[in-house]
Amino acid sequence: MAKGIEVAKPTGKLGVLLPGMGAVATTFITGVVAVRRGLGQPIGSLTQMGTIRLGKRTEKRIPKIKEFVELADLNDLVFGGWDIFPEDVYSAALKAGVLKKDLLDQVKDEISQIKPWKAVFNKNYVKKLDGDWVKQATNKYEYAQLLMEDIQNFKEKNKLDRLVMIWCASTEVFLKKHEVHETIESFEKAMKENHPAIAPSMIYAYAAIMSGVPFANGAPNLTVDIPALTELAKEKVVPIAGKDFKTGQTLMKTIIAPGLKARLLGLHGWFSTNILGNRDGEVLDDPESFKTKEESKLGVLDYILQPHVYPELYQGFYHKVRINYYPPRGDNKEGWDNIDIFGWLGYPMQIKIDFLCRDSILAAPIVLDLALFLDLAQRCRMKGIQEWLSFYFKSPMCAPELYPEHDLFIQLMKLKNTLRYIKGEELITHLGLEYYD
Numbered sequence: 001m002a003k004g005i006e007v008a009k010p011t012g013k014l015g016v017l018l019p020g021m022g023a024v025a026t027t028f029i030t031g032v033v034a035v036r037r038g039l040g041q042p043i044g045s046l047t048q049m050g051t052i053r054l055g056k057r058t059e060k061r062i063p064k065i066k067e068f069v070e071l072a073d074l075n076d077l078v079f080g081g082w083d084i085f086p087e088d089v090y091s092a093a094l095k096a097g098v099l100k101k102d103l104l105d106q107v108k109d110e111i112s113q114i115k116p117w118k119a120v121f122n123k124n125y126v127k128k129l130d131g132d133w134v135k136q137a138t139n140k141y142e143y144a145q146l147l148m149e150d151i152q153n154f155k156e157k158n159k160l161d162r163l164v165m166i167w168c169a170s171t172e173v174f175l176k177k178h179e180v181h182e183t184i185e186s187f188e189k190a191m192k193e194n195h196p197a198i199a200p201s202m203i204y205a206y207a208a209i210m211s212g213v214p215f216a217n218g219a220p221n222l223t224v225d226i227p228a229l230t231e232l233a234k235e236k237v238v239p240i241a242g243k244d245f246k247t248g249q250t251l252m253k254t255i256i257a258p259g260l261k262a263r264l265l266g267l268h269g270w271f272s273t274n275i276l277g278n279r280d281g282e283v284l285d286d287p288e289s290f291k292t293k294e295e296s297k298l299g300v301l302d303y304i305l306q307p308h309v310y311p312e313l314y315q316g317f318y319h320k321v322r323i324n325y326y327p328p329r330g331d332n333k334e335g336w337d338n339i340d341i342f343g344w345l346g347y348p349m350q351i352k353i354d355f356l357c358r359d360s361i362l363a364a365p366i367v368l369d370l371a372l373f374l375d376l377a378q379r380c381r382m383k384g385i386q387e388w389l390s391f392y393f394k395s396p397m398c399a400p401e402l403y404p405e406h407d408l409f410i411q412l413m414k415l416k417n418t419l420r421y422i423k424g425e426e427l428i429t430h431l432g433l434e435y436y437d
């Protein structure tokens, strides 16, 4: 057996910092508290319910992931966060309308105690929102210092051993990489000069990394996916991951597209549209925030299907993604996909998907897994981009010379092999010839 990585034990409490305490964050927090009290099951969470095969199939060693690697216990999680509205988690969850009031009431004593701190917010980056629970400072560097004070106070007050930060705030307008994002020096200078290329999410990410706190980005914003911050993360030995939680329609895409490619079925076009009525839907109703989301959603098929490798099957397929804000649906989105495929001798076929999903129900376990795995990564002294967490993202971050891996099954294999590697277990290749010698 290989040696594995030395992993510090998850002793004491783990603080989970959440910029943005809306539908996803409150569903996550309420869910963890409910699970702790035996009121529900952590369905959809790999860290809580997933297993991992070790060694040969004949050995029948299939422990739960949480028994194989040492993860923080749910009872040791403490939640904190920021929002532009001052409502506590109970009130915000009621407003989000994802979980039933009956469940919220059963944990109200605990979740109503969690109140967001004032946010770093600028309406130029989220045009559809306006809130007054916001910090005041003269420049973006000072805003970062204020966030770092919040982090430090939270740590001291709750006697926390470690922290992680998961961005669950609204999608910001589309930003391209700018030269001020190149180095940490140019980034800090731009913060002090209030440069427009520094979005609020970048200020949170900077504050996290400077505080030694791992950071994951659940939205499609550029945020931590810029050289200045990926370098800073390496320098400070802080793991980072992103971007954009892979839930609903894109999750389905990354399940189905690898199957089509595996069977060498061609694709003429893939049209995806959906209706949703939560605040996220309202924010995405602004074309500039939608552009950020669209870029994140469109990349997936090209990377999975590789038209340059399979021109007869995938060259020039038509791909369209629409999001329609439709208030009556709230968080209960409906997503339709029409997929025009072709088979033997070019004969056309169609696949239709109608996915009545619940966005935040799919996202909450991702927040939990990212919190626990990023904490594990930090205890292993893993730093910078954590590509093995691509499984959770629509636009996985990767090294500049690589293309991202989008295939859900390859992503899962990568994640589990990383856990085997950490523990010094043999990696699984699925060759299996030895069973027939």
Ligand SMILES: NC(=O)c1ccc[n+]([C@@H]2O[C@H](COP(=O)([O-])OP(=O)(O)OC[C@H]3O[C@@H](n4cnc5c(N)ncnc54)[C@H](O)[C@@H]3O)[C@@H](O)[C@H]2O)c1
Residues within 6 Å of the ligand: 019, 020, 021, 022, 023, 024, 025, 082, 083, 084, 085, 096, 119, 120, 121, 122, 126, 129, 131, 167, 168, 169, 170, 171, 172, 200, 201, 218, 219, 220, 244, 245, 246, 247, 248, 278, 279, 280, 283, 358, 359, 360, 362, 363
């Ligand atoms: N639910 C999903 O399935 C899913 C999937 C992928 C990505 N996401 C992304 O996750 C994020 C959260 O989604 P949601 O459904 O919870 O949205 P939401 O609108 O319910 O919550 C976002 C919260 O962030 C707050 N906010 C905005 N800017 C802020 C700032 N600068 N600082 C602090 N708080 C700020 C808002 O006031 C709001 O309460 C969105 O960016 C969304 O695009 C969600």
